[in-house]
Structures are given as structure tokens and as C-alpha cells.
Amino acid sequence: MELRAVVFDLDGVIIDTEEVWEQVRRGYVAEHGREFLPDTQSRMMGMSTGEWSTHLSAEVGVPRTPEQVAADVLARMAERYRTDLPLIPGSVAAVRRIAERFPVALASSSARVLIDQVLRTAGLAGTFRVTLSTEEVPRGKPAPDVYLAAVERLGLAPEACAAVEDSSNGLRSAAAAGLRVIAVPHGVYPPAADALALADLVVTGLDELTVEAVEKLG
Incomplete structure (x- = not known):
């Protein structure tokens, strides 16, 4: 699809x-x-x-x-x-680059107050069509709830969406929801091998997260 x-x-x-x-x-x-x-x-x-x-x-x-x-x-x-917002190098550019081609959503384990603060500070307020916190769904990651809710609000099937994740629980959550999974492993807190194996694409940095790379997953 x-x-x-x-x-x-x-x-x-x-x-x-x-x-x-x-x-x-x-x-x-x-x-x-x-x-x-x-x-x-x-x-x-x-x-x-x-x-x-x-x-x-x-x-x-x-x-x-x-x-x-x-x-x-x-x-x-x-x-x-x-x-002192610790933005990952290239992250804002990557979000904006992908958002020029695809609708983008945010599915985070952070509380709503922190999500909103980050997006304001990073200059990304209004970029995401949907933003969700796991506090707004019954279960947090690795349960699939937040991803299922995000794609439902986008009006799409899970298999028509890709998730960008770094942690073991995040990768498991996205895979359990049925999304295509893009892993960006964190150097300090790398995901477990079994969780990383769930990824359809593994990139070493956000510069590799291009529109072309995402399109190939489809």
C-alpha cells in the first residue's frame, strides 16, 4: 500500500x-x-x-x-x-522536509504540556496535523494505542502510515499498531535487538530520513 x-x-x-x-x-x-x-x-x-x-x-x-x-x-x-531545548541535529529540518510531502503526526510518551512547549520552542507549532500524548490513550508504549489513535485521527489505515522511532518500546508500539517502522537508534539508549528487528528501515541519522527513503517503504 x-x-x-x-x-x-x-x-x-x-x-x-x-x-x-x-x-x-x-x-x-x-x-x-x-x-x-x-x-x-x-x-x-x-x-x-x-x-x-x-x-x-x-x-x-x-x-x-x-x-x-x-x-x-x-x-x-x-x-x-x-x-534549553536539546534539539537533535537535523530534526526540525527532517520534520519540515517530510511534512512538505506527507501529512505528519506526533505520537509521544511525553505529557501534553511538554509536547506543546517543545513545539513552540522548536518552531514546529502547526506543522503536525495531529499530536497525541500517551496520557490521552488507555495505555502507553509498547502498547499500540497512541499510534492507532494517531492514524485514526489522520483518517488513514495503519498500513498506509510510517512511524519514526528510536526506543525499544516505541518500535514495539508502532509495529504492534501495524505501521511501517523507521528506526533511528539512539546512541546512548539503543533499542534492544529484538525491537530493532521490527523495523522496515534503519537510518543512522535524521539526514537519511528523506522523502525518497520514506516513499520506498510503500
Whole structure:
């Protein structure tokens, strides 16, 4: 089937924030006298706001409710995005390049307040036809919910769309939803081999994400 739209992830694809998320959440947990569990960072990649805040509260043991944890951490993240947005080199150009040929959507695990802040700061507000947070669907990545909702709002079938992802949970989410999957592996947090194997196309950087490369997937 001919490809008719492209759905982008945000963290790790457009902005290089996995390290920022880790710094902020580790610092927050430490302030409350707790430590990350051995798998906390990998588990939280792709989780929705409600899921990771519950993990920090219920499993890591931060003595705050999940709602309080989410509010505390999101406020710190939004301030970082306002003052020092860590854009991945070439990401804004790649989004604009693809958007000239295809409708584009955003399917992110970030909270709505952070998505909107990033798009304003990056000058991408209005570029995406659809923007969705996993907090707006029942389940976060690796469940397919956010991708299914994004393509539904675009009015397209999943198989007519491609997803651009970097993380294990993101790749699994897009593949489970039935989209063609383009992997842009993150150097610091590379995806697991089994997740990367789900990709229809692997690029080493966003300069390789061209209209021609996307069209070939169709």
C-alpha cells in the first residue's frame, strides 16, 4: 500500500531528552531518599505520565502520590525545555522536509504540556496535523494505542502510515499498531535487538530520513 502519512515520536527522535529525563527523575528520587531500581530507566522509556509516576511512587518508593510525582517532575522538565531545548541535529529540518510531502503526526510518551512547549520552542507549532500524548490513550508504549489513535485521527489505515522511532518500546508500539517502522537508534539508549528487528528501515541519522527513503517503504 502506498504510504500516505508519517508519524513521529518526540523524545529521542526530535529532542535528545532521555538523558534529561533520567537526570531530572534520578535527582527527584534522590531528594526523597530513594534510588532507581536496576530496571527503572529502561522500563520508564515509553511509559505514559500516569505509568511512570505510579512506578516512582509505588515501586521506587517516593513518598508522594503518583499525581504529585507527575506534577513535580513535569514542572521541572517544562522549565528545562523553556530555557534549553536539546534539539537533535537535523530534526526540525527532517520534520519540515517530510511534512512538505506527507501529512505528519506526533505520537509521544511525553505529557501534553511538554509536547506543546517543545513545539513552540522548536518552531514546529502547526506543522503536525495531529499530536497525541500517551496520557490521552488507555495505555502507553509498547502498547499500540497512541499510534492507532494517531492514524485514526489522520483518517488513514495503519498500513498506509510510517512511524519514526528510536526506543525499544516505541518500535514495539508502532509495529504492534501495524505501521511501517523507521528506526533511528539512539546512541546512548539503543533499542534492544529484538525491537530493532521490527523495523522496515534503519537510518543512522535524521539526514537519511528523506522523502525518497520514506516513499520506498510503500
